[in-house]
Amino acid sequence: MTATSSALPAAFDNTVTRQLGVEIPIVQAPMGWIARSQLASAVSQAGAMGIIETSSGELDAVKDEIRTMKDLTDRPFGVNIAQAFVRDPSIAEFVIEQGVEFVTTSAGSPTKYTSTLKEAGLIVYHVVPTLQAALKAVDAGVDGLIVEGGEGGGFKSPTPVSTMVLLPLVCSRVDVPVIAAGGITDGATMAAAFALGAQGVQMGTRMVSAAESPVHDNWKQAIVDAAETDTVLLNQRHSPALRALKTGRTTALVDAEHNVFADFGDAKSLYYGGDMEAAIALSGQVAGRIDSVRPVADIIGDTVREFGEVVDRLAGVGSR
Structure with missing residues (x-):
């Protein structure tokens, strides 16, 4: 069930939703080959922010x-403009010409x-994995950060820091709005991110497994079957590192x-x-x-509902 404007928590009326022009401060991650119109349109239709990727490098x-x-x-x-994977220097001009009003930059x-x-x-929001990167992005004039x-x-920092x-840490040092990413999958984790200073969240893995995700059902089922210990961090001697599902290929x-x-x-394949x-x-x-x-609409609708329930429960605890 998709959330309606009348049911939205008061916390959602913030800088992120106003800047992005959305009702719900949830951003779908810009995953290569995945964050395309089939998935992104479902996210936007649900009142959140769908994102089209460029990290596949398939610019046409x-x-x-x-x-x-x-x-x-x-x-x-x-x-999203994933700079390490975009070989066309005119990508910014193309995005501008398409009338897109929100861009995330990364890599x-x-x-x-x-x-x-x-x-x-x-x-413009820039994706950052460290405080140093966040401060550099703010100095560059970004409107906000995805932390x-x-x-x-x-793609991860070779020296990863948990959300x-x-x-x-970042929220205590910057004055721009922050969207939290990493470990966000429901209303409880969204509420936790808000408690730590965020005004929005980004969902990646949760959207890979969504019904509208274009990936094969085998991958979606692998996510559903995975334990919390079933990922590995690869490429730590280089940059970027990669967090991936544990398979024969990645274990090797x-x-x-x-x-x-x-x-x-x-x-x-x-x-x-x-x-x-x-x-x-x-x-x-x-x-x-x-x-x-x-379905995406159910994921987002239930996240909004649970967020409100968690906030109300915590407010009730504080008033006792």
Whole structure:
């Protein structure tokens, strides 16, 4: 059940929702080959912020996905520019031309695109894994930060810091709004992020397993079946590191001294073909808390409901 404006918690009327133009401060993570129109439009339609990825490097396909979003939803959506994987220097200009109003930048310096995007009137958030990176992004003029703990899936700092430590640290040192990422899957974890200073959350692994996610059912089921201990952190001798599901392929790469991106494998055979050993299946530790494949609208609606229940319960405890 999708939340309606009348049922939204008061905490959702904040800088993040106003800047992004959404009702619900939940952002879908920009996962390569996954964060495309099928998933992102469902997130936007549910009142949150759908994001189109660029980390796949397939910019022609990504550009088509951005155009398709306009046919699938009239709600706001954003685009991520993953700088380490975008080879087209005109990507910022393309995003601006498409009328996109919200951009997240990641996997590179916040100074590369921030000024160009902001001069065109866009809202820019940069993804950061450390306090130092957060301060650099603020100095570069970003509108906000996505603070990503090391328990999250995908590209990580080689020296990961948990969300419980990193989020309040960054929030205590910056004045821009913060979206929390890493370990967020429901209303309770969203409420915890707000308690630590966030004004929004980003969901990755939870959205990979959603009914509208384009990945093969084998991957969704692997997330559902996973324990909280069933991820590994790869590539810690290089950057970025990678958090992924524990499979035969990833277990063999745990102690690799070389850059494991050379062994990433055939992504499409994994993502769309369901061969769990064909490539590295990126996933966060929160897979251990996901027990079913559910529609995006239900995930977001239940998150909003539970968030409100948790906040009300804590307020009640405090008044006794």
